[in-house]
Structures are given as structure tokens and as C-alpha cells.
Amino acid sequence: MDEKLPDPVPEIEEQRLEKERVSRRAFMMAVGVALNAAVAAAISVPVVAYLLGPVMRRKDEYLAWVDLGDIGRFPPGETTLVNFRSPFTTAWDGDTANLPAYVRSFPPGQFTVFAVNCAHLGCPVRWFPESQLFMCPCHGGAYYADGSRASGPPERGLFTYEIRIQNGRLLIDAGQMPTLSNRASASPCPPTGQASTAPALVTRIEPCPGTNAPTIG
Amino acid sequence: MPWYKRTYDWLERRVQLEAPIKEAALHNVPKNTASWWYVFGSASLTLLILQIVTGILLALVYSPSAGQAWNILQSLNHDIPLGWFLRAMHGWGSNFMVAVVLIHMAQVFLFGAYKFPRELTWVLGVCMLLMTLGMAFTGQVLRFDQDAYWGLGIGASIAGRVPYLGGAIVHLMLGGPIINGSTLSRFFALHVFIIPGTLLAFTGLHVWMVLKLGINEWPMPGRVVRRETYAQEYTELAHKHGIPFVPGAVWKDLFFSAAVLLAVAFCAAVFGPFGPKGIPDPTIVATVPKPDFFFLWMYTVLSYLPPWMETPMILIAPVVGITFLIGLPFVAGVGEKSWWRRPVGVFSVMFLAICWAGFTRLGTYTPWSPHMDAWSGDAVPVTYLEHRTPLERQGVNVFQQKQCRNCHAIGGVGGQRGPALDTVATRLTEDQLVRQVLLGGGNMPAYGSALSPAETTALVKFLDTLHPSHEPTAIDASRQMVEQNAIPSPSTAQQGGGQATLRH
Numbered sequence: 001m002d003e004k005l006p007d008p009v010p011e012i013e014e015q016r017l018e019k020e021r022v023s024r025r026a027f028m029m030a031v032g033v034a035l036n037a038a039v040a041a042a043i044s045v046p047v048v049a050y051l052l053g054p055v056m057r058r059k060d061e062y063l064a065w066v067d068l069g070d071i072g073r074f075p076p077g078e079t080t081l082v083n084f085r086s087p088f089t090t091a092w093d094g095d096t097a098n099l100p101a102y103v104r105s106f107p108p109g110q111f112t113v114f115a116v117n118c119a120h121l122g123c124p125v126r127w128f129p130e131s132q133l134f135m136c137p138c139h140g141g142a143y144y145a146d147g148s149r150a151s152g153p154p155e156r157g158l159f160t161y162e163i164r165i166q167n168g169r170l171l172i173d174a175g176q177m178p179t180l181s182n183r184a185s186a187s188p189c190p191p192t193g194q195a196s197t198a199p200a201l202v203t204r205i206e207p208c209p210g211t212n213a214p215t216i217g
Numbered sequence: 218m219p220w221y222k223r224t225y226d227w228l229e230r231r232v233q234l235e236a237p238i239k240e241a242a243l244h245n246v247p248k249n250t251a252s253w254w255y256v257f258g259s260a261s262l263t264l265l266i267l268q269i270v271t272g273i274l275l276a277l278v279y280s281p282s283a284g285q286a287w288n289i290l291q292s293l294n295h296d297i298p299l300g301w302f303l304r305a306m307h308g309w310g311s312n313f314m315v316a317v318v319l320i321h322m323a324q325v326f327l328f329g330a331y332k333f334p335r336e337l338t339w340v341l342g343v344c345m346l347l348m349t350l351g352m353a354f355t356g357q358v359l360r361f362d363q364d365a366y367w368g369l370g371i372g373a374s375i376a377g378r379v380p381y382l383g384g385a386i387v388h389l390m391l392g393g394p395i396i397n398g399s400t401l402s403r404f405f406a407l408h409v410f411i412i413p414g415t416l417l418a419f420t421g422l423h424v425w426m427v428l429k430l431g432i433n434e435w436p437m438p439g440r441v442v443r444r445e446t447y448a449q450e451y452t453e454l455a456h457k458h459g460i461p462f463v464p465g466a467v468w469k470d471l472f473f474s475a476a477v478l479l480a481v482a483f484c485a486a487v488f489g490p491f492g493p494k495g496i497p498d499p500t501i502v503a504t505v506p507k508p509d510f511f512f513l514w515m516y517t518v519l520s521y522l523p524p525w526m527e528t529p530m531i532l533i534a535p536v537v538g539i540t541f542l543i544g545l546p547f548v549a550g551v552g553e554k555s556w557w558r559r560p561v562g563v564f565s566v567m568f569l570a571i572c573w574a575g576f577t578r579l580g581t582y583t584p585w586s587p588h589m590d591a592w593s594g595d596a597v598p599v600t601y602l603e604h605r606t607p608l609e610r611q612g613v614n615v616f617q618q619k620q621c622r623n624c625h626a627i628g629g630v631g632g633q634r635g636p637a638l639d640t641v642a643t644r645l646t647e648d649q650l651v652r653q654v655l656l657g658g659g660n661m662p663a664y665g666s667a668l669s670p671a672e673t674t675a676l677v678k679f680l681d682t683l684h685p686s687h688e689p690t691a692i693d694a695s696r697q698m699v700e701q702n703a704i705p706s707p708s709t710a711q712q713g714g715g716q717a718t719l720r721h
Contacts, residue, residue, distance in 0.1 A: 054394075092398040095284070096395070096397045100499060136587075137589055145667075179374050181379070
């Protein structure tokens with residue numbers, strides 16, 4: 001007798017096929033999910049790049065030389081508040097693109113340009129020529145005329161801009177808000193071997209190791 | 218059948234919302250949770266809705282443009298009919314919302330509601346609290362004035378302290394190298410889309426879980442939460458001795474929400490909108506920025522931290538705090554719920570509340586900040602000029618002109634950064650005064666290079682007159698002896714007569 005499988009019962013066969021069909025559908029669904037995941041990943045690349053746009057800049061791309069005017073504008077021995085327009089600005093920035101800075105002409109003929117932002121948390125420090133101090137209205141930081149820390153919570157002196165004198169004009173390398181992330185370290189002491197610029201009397205007090213810079217406040 | 222009944226049936230056949238709404242409204246809650254202590258969650262939701270509605274109404278007018286935002290706020294305050302009222306409602310609504318959310322959190326903590334099985338509800342609530350504070354901060358930025366501008370500066374300076382990533386975070390936050398138009402527009406997106414969208418979704422899930430898991434029962438001492446038996450115990454409380462939420466408990470929620478809304482409207486009408494203060498022009502450095510009420514405590518903390526603790530504290534403390542709050546239900550998920558049996562929890566809340574209140578109070582008058590105008594604005598009381606020599610009066614001029622007043626009060630006015638000087642002569646001898654003025658110390662800058670010898674002499678001579686008439690000035694015993702060319706009498710030496718006679 002021939003070995004022959006019986007004909008499948010139609011209902012059972014139908015069930016078997018149904019299972020197969022469902023699994024095919026499930027497969028197609030999985031493909032669909034994968035497809036969407038791939039598309040989402042592809043789309044997210046430009047989206048993330050768009051979001052990180054302000055970050056993805058070279059270090060110097062946010063800095064440009066800004067002209068503060070003729071050096072004759074700054075009386076020797078004095079500290080002057082100046083304003084300049086941010087080199088990176090749009091029409092809708094309004095007044096926020098006008099930035100202030102302090103220019104100190106001391107000793108005469110030499111210039112130091114301080115950011116107004118307190119080294120503590122960025123509030124605008126005010127210059128008092130009578131007491132030769134910068135005072136911060138927020139958390140009470142104070143700095144000497146040369147920008148070094150005098151008292152209060154700041155860990156370091158005022159931030160300075162790099163300067164250049166070209167054709168009798170004072171230029172600063174400006175463009176980004178100074179914070180501890182883009183300026184020198186937070187140490188109150190200058191690097192070893194560098195003379196302190198604090199007032200002579202102050203230097204007698206408890207110097208930083210290896211230097212004559214004061215640690216007091 | 219009347220027409221409205223037919224309309225209702227027509228709609229209900231299509232949307233089929235009646236059953237789930239009825240189920241949610243009529244679900245049983247334990248009887249004693251129908252309490253006035255349980256109204257703060259629903260009040261927070263009411264305030265969130267108020268903020269969304271008033272926020273949308275303000276968005277009809279507001280434009281997140283750095284050059285225009287301040288003018289538009291002025292226009293809302295003065296030109297657009299009732300614009301001031303909408304701004305005031307939104308501003309006061311924000312304050313009320315932070316307050317009610319904090320009270321809600323304290324209540325939930327004290328009632329042990331974060332314990333099993335409501336851990337995730339609590340975690341979600343912590344996230345919602347952070348988002349509420351995020352809304353308060355970004356909202357302060359949209360009120361684009363000097364406080365907003367320098368508040369952003371503080372935010373950027375804090376972000377700039379993050380090691381390695383600081384610069385990138387600052388640029389991402391500001392949308393560029395400085396605070397400008399792109400900064401405002403991204404804070405607008407945060408305040409109007411990102412945070413409120415997430416907050417609404419979280420609120421939906423939070424309320425959903427409250428409905429599914431049931432409202433926390435009134436804690437009783439000795440009724441301990443155990444994972445194995447809690448569900449059964451709660452079902453018994455809610456079903457055998459419970460009452461339906463509507464109307465059994467909901468009427469108190471309704472009353473309280475109405476009262477809160479009325480209070481917001483009252484404050485808005487009576488006290489008006491917040492700011493805007495001065496125009497956000499960074500070249501105006503003569504400004505005294507201040508954060509909004511609910512961030513004053515941070516202002517205080519940041520002022521009092523010693524420099525070496527600054528960065529670690531700013532960066533680590535929030536992480537520790539948030540980790541603690543999120544970890545709480547997983548560490549203390551079972552056990553006693555009642556405050557009678559949780560002294561550490563109760564004292565923690567009291568301690569935090571007292572710290573917060575103290576710091577906030579200090580933040581309202583900022584004794585650590587120099588009073589920038591005291592030297593030119595606050596006069597020296599006439600009594601301090603009477604019976605003084607010309608030299609001493611010259612000292613008053615120096616005292617005034619060299620901004621000493623910015624940090625030192627005299628006659629009750631002036632800065633509070635340093636000690637008041639009305640009785641300074643009883644604490645410091647003349648020599649000590651000279652030393653303190655010239656060399657500074659104890660958080661005082663050295664004035665050595667800002668004062669001429671003549672000015673120093675005059676100033677110290679004046680300061681040495683500042684003592685009550687019944688109290689002599691501090692004197693240097695050894696100096697007196699040197700001047701008299703005398704040997705110290707044994708009695709003085711035995712008394713341990715120090716360098717100075719100090720009185721406080």
C-alpha cells in the first residue's frame with residue numbers, strides 16, 4: 001500500500017495558513033517599525049546638528065577684534081566705561097548687542113580692558129574712582145583698580161580682554177560673554193614667578209606660595 | 218424626549234465618554250481623605266490651567282524679540298485694555314502655583330503618600346516640581362528687563378562652571394556667544410512649548426495614577442505599609458468604609474480652587490503686574506539685579522558660600538538634592554506613614570522650611586551687597602558732626618567720599634556688608650583702625666592705595682570719635698605706657714592687661 005499522507009482537513013489547513021499569514025504580517029510590521037526607526041535616525045541628524053549649532057563652533061569663531069576708539073579717548077591713570085557693539089549680532093538683538101567694558105589706562109600709555117561681568121556670577125560691576133574699587137551689586141564681590149580680587153565671593157580677579165593697539169586705536173578681542181568656562185582658571189593667585197599687581201601694602205599679607213601675591217580679601 | 222436629552226444621547230453614542238468619566242468621578246475614596254488637607258493637588262492643577270489660559274492670552278500680544286519684548290510689555294501694561302491685569306494674573310498665578318505645589322509636596326511627604334505603591338507618582342511629582350520652577354525661571358526671562366538679562370548672566374556663569382562641558386552648555390543655553398535675540402527666543406520656546414507640554418503630559422499621568430492607585434489614605438500610627446497586604450487593606454478602607462469622590466470629597470477641592478483663583482485675581486488687581494523694570498541694555502551697569510521671590514533663597518546661599526565651596530556646591534548640591542528626592546520612595550517605600558512615628562521626616566520638613574524662610578528673608582534685603590548709592594545718598598547724622606575738630610570733620614568727608622558707607626552703616630543707614638560703625642571706637646584702638654583701613658582683612662578691601670596719609674589720618678581720627686559718651690574708646694595699654702615712659706604696674710600685668718581694651 002502506498003504511504004500517502006491523508007489530505008489535510010480543510011479547517012486545519014486553514015488554521016495553519018492563518019498562522020503563517022499572521023507571522024508574515026508581524027514580519028511586515030517589524031520591517032515597518034525598523035523603517036521608521038531608520039528614517040527617524042536619519043532625520044535626527046540634521047535636527048541635532050541644528051540644535052547644537054551654537055555649540056559647533058571653532059574656539060575663535062566667537063571672537064573678533066573690536067575697535068574701542070582712539071587711545072587718546074582714555075585719560076591716563078583713569079578707568080573709563082566704554083560701550084561697543086557685539087561683532088556677532090542680528091537686527092532683532094536690540095540693545096542687548098551693545099556691550100560695556102572698562103578701559104584702564106595705567107601706567108600711562110598701557111591699557112587693560114576689563115569685562116564688566118563679575119567673575120563670581122556675571123553681574124555688572126561698578127567702578128568707584130574715589131575708592132579705586134569695582135563693586136558688584138549682586139553678591140558683594142569687590143575688586144581693586146587692577147582687577148584683582150579684593151573681597152567677597154569671587155574666586156579670582158576680573159576677566160580681561162586681549163588688547164592690541166593699531167594705528168593709535170585700541171582694539172579688544174571680544175564677542176562672547178566671559179565666564180569661567182572660557183577664561184583663565186579660578187585661582188586667586190597668579191602663576192608662580194609672576195609679580196603681583198596688588199597694592200604694595202596688601203602684598204605684605206600672607207602671600208600665595210612662591211609669589212608675593214596676597215591671598216586676603 | 219426633550220431635545221437636549223436627544224442631543225446628549227446622539228453625542229454619547231459617538232464619543233462614549235460617559236462610562237470612563239463616571240467611573241473616575243464616582244470611584245470610592247477612604248472616608249477621611251475627604252479632608253481640607255487633600256486640596257492642594259487639585260489647586261495646583263487649577264493654577265496650571267489658569268497659567269495656560271492667561272499665558273495664551275498674553276501670547277496674543279507678546280513677541281520674543283530682544284529688541285521689542287520690553288516695549289511690548291510696556292504696551293501691555295499701559296496701552297492694551299486690561300493687558301496689565303492679564304500680566305498681573307499670570308505673574309501672581311506663577312507665585313501661587315510655586316507656593317501651592319510646594320505645600321502639596323510637603324503634605325504628600327508628611328502623609329507618607331510616596332510609599333508603596335505610589336513611588337512613581339512621587340517621582341513624577343518631583344519632576345513636575347522642577348518643571349514648575351523651570352517655568353518660573355523662564356517666565357522671569359520672558360519679562361525681558363534688567364533682572365531678566367542679568368539673571369541669564371548668572372545662569373550662564375553657573376553653567377560655565379561645569380568642568381569640560383561648561384563652554385558648550387553656555388553657548389547652547391544662550392543660543393550663541395552672548396545674551397541676545399536668540400537667547401530670548403529659545404527661552405520663549407522653553408516657556409511656551411517644551412516645559413508646559415511636558416508638564417501637561419506628566420500632569421495627565423500623575424492624575425491617572427492617583428485614580429488607578431487610589432488617593433493616599435489618612436495615615437494612622439501603627440498602620441504599617443507592607444507590600445504583601447497593602448492592596449487588600451486599602452481596598453477595604455476605600456470600599457467598605459469609603460465614599461464616592463464625587464460629591465463626597467470633591468466639594469472641598471472646588472471650594473479651595475475657587476478661593477485660590479480669587480486670591481490670585483485679588484493680588485493681581487490690588488498689587489498689579491510685576492515689572493518690567495529697566496530696559497535690558499547691558500551698557501547700563503548702574504543696576505541692582507534681583508531674582509524673583511522663589512529664587513531669593515538661592516541668591517542668599519550663593520552670596521554666603523566661601524569661594525572654595527562655590528563651584529562644588531553649585532554643581533553637586535542640586536544633583537544630591539534631586540537624587541535624594543527621587544530615591545526617597547525606593548529607600549523608604551514601606552513602614553509607618555504617620556507623622557507621629559516619623560520624627561526625622563517631620564524635623565526635616567521643619568528644618569528645610571526654616572532654612573528656606575530665613576534665606577528668603579535675607580534675600581529681601583541682601584545685607585551682603587554694598588549699597589551702591591549710600592556714599593552719595595545717605596547723609597552722616599548731624600550728631601556725629603557736633604563737637605568734632607576740623608580734622609575729624611575732614612575725616613567725615615573722607616568717610617563719605619571713599620564709599621565707606623556703601624558697606625558700613627552709620628546712624629542706621631548705609632550698607633550692611635561690613636559692621637555698623639557707630640561704636641567702632643570701643644572695639645578698635647586707633648592703631649588697629651589704621652591697620653584695618655590700610656590693609657583691610659576680614660572681607661574688607663585694603664584702602665592703602667586709595668587713601669593719602671592725610672586722608673587716612675583724618676578718617677581714623679573721625680572713626681575714633683565713634684563711641685557712646687558713657688563708654689570710653691578702646692586704648693592700647695602698652696602704647697600709653699610707652700608714651701608716659703612708665704613700667705607697667707604689677708596689677709595691670711597680673712590682670713593680663715592685653716594690648717587693647719576691647720568692649721563689644
